[in-house]
Amino acid sequence: MLTLGGEQVEEAVAGAVALLRTATDRDWEAVRAGRLEWDCRQTAEHIAGDLIAYAGQLAGRATQAYVPFEITLDDGTGNEGVLRVVETTGVLLAATLRTTPREVRAFHPYPFRSANREGFAAMGIAEVLLHTHDIAEGLGLTYEPPARLCADVLTRLFPHVRPGTDPWHTLLWATGRGDLPGRPAVTEWRWRNNLVIDAERLTLQGVTPAAATDLAAGGDGGFAWVEGGPYQGTRDAAGMLLKAYEAGVHRPEWGVFVLVRRDDGRAVGGMGFHAAPDEDGRVEVGYDLAEAARGHGYATEGLRALSAWALARDEVTSVFATTEPDNTASQAVITRAGFHRVTGDDTEQYAYELRG
Incomplete structure (x- = not known):
């Protein structure tokens, strides 16, 4: 699903609460929640705490740290009361998501210190699905959420994980809660919200596998494009990202980015890496712009920002770009971004390099 x-x-909260209501007569504090150190009662309270925290991050537009508050249940609150709190915090997060503009990002530590509304939605759903599984395991209940919701979470928070035929069991494996044939056990994990790189007039927003699926199929990827966008090169790059994701070799920070104007939130083009840095520390970049956005210096600005980000990584020694000999506009962009040509006039493509 494109929109999350x-x-x-x-939907996730309703399914979880419906199942757990069948066991409210049990002593949740006496039972450990699956493989967690918490008991089932603590785990249910944790779900509510995460849902309200995510709503608070977005509603408060927190950018540097978590908003310093937490939820506390009244003394004597029973299991049914806990579930009512889970329902209420789910409604609060849902309402916040519906009223938060797409371009708003708020603080979350993993891994790039921010997430947009779709990221917070995915994290909220993941908390509900995974911790309901933990509680259900402790209480001896059978729980299997909709495969579609699990796939939505995987394509947004686990872009580094090769998808499987069963999204729910893939999600459980990716979070150390189960086994998958042919894959090693997971002992440590973090989910990965998309990387956003700031430039002066633009933000370079990392494309998730969910967005890439839509772009490659002819959609907008969830972005509001200027007239004529996205250009075919962006769609082709999205298709390459999908192939890497399906093969389990996608490294999100070395993927595709959409250039989005700060002043109006419109996407003007695509830019990204052909692959992760090679053994010599060289990484290749490519880009395109919608025709309506050309001539304003967006490509140069984006290329400078992306190259600077890459060269700040220890594993990168140089950034590489190629262009056709007759594409003088692209050559001008590359040159203005500080690259130097490293091939002669007799080559089929001109190659340029920028070293750190």
């Missing part, structure tokens, strides 16, 4: 938001959060 309040409706899916409510």
Whole structure:
């Protein structure tokens, strides 16, 4: 699903609460939640705490740290009361998602210190699905959420994980809660919200496998494009990203980015890496712009920002780019971004390099 938001959060919460209500007569504090150190009661309270925390991050537009508050249940609150709190915090997160503009990002530590509304929706759904599994395992209940919700979470928070035929069991494996044939056990894990690189007039927003699927199929990838966008090169790059994701070799920070104008939130082009840095520390970049956005210096600005980000990584020694000999506009962009040509006039493509 391209759009992930309040409706899916409510669906996840409703399914979880319906199952757990069948066991409210049990002593949740006496039972450990699956493989966690918490008991089932603590785990249910944790779900509610995460849902309200995510709503608070977005509603408060927190950018540097978590908003310093937490939820506390009244003394004597029973299991049914806990579930009512889970329902309520789910509604609050869903309402916040529906009223938060797409370009808003708020603080979350993993791994690039921010997430947009879709990222917070995915994290909220993941907390509900995974911790309901933990509680259900402790209480001896059978729980299997909709495969579609699991796939939505995987394509947004686990772009580095090769998808499997069963999204739910792939998600459980990716979070250390189960086994998959032919894959090693997971003992440590973090989910990965998309990387956003700041430039002066633009942000370079990392494309998730969910967005790449839509772009490659002819859609907008969830971005509001200027007239004529996205250009075919961006769609082709999205297709390459999908192939890497399906093969389990996609490294999100070395993928595709969409150039988005700060002043109006419109996407103007695509830019990204052909692959992760090679053994010599060289990484290749490519880019395109929608025709309506050309002539404003966006490509140069984006290329400078992306190259600077790459060269700041220890594993990168140089950034490489190629262009056709007759593409003088592209050559001008590369030159203005500080690259130097490293091939002669007799080559089929001109190659340029920028070293750190």
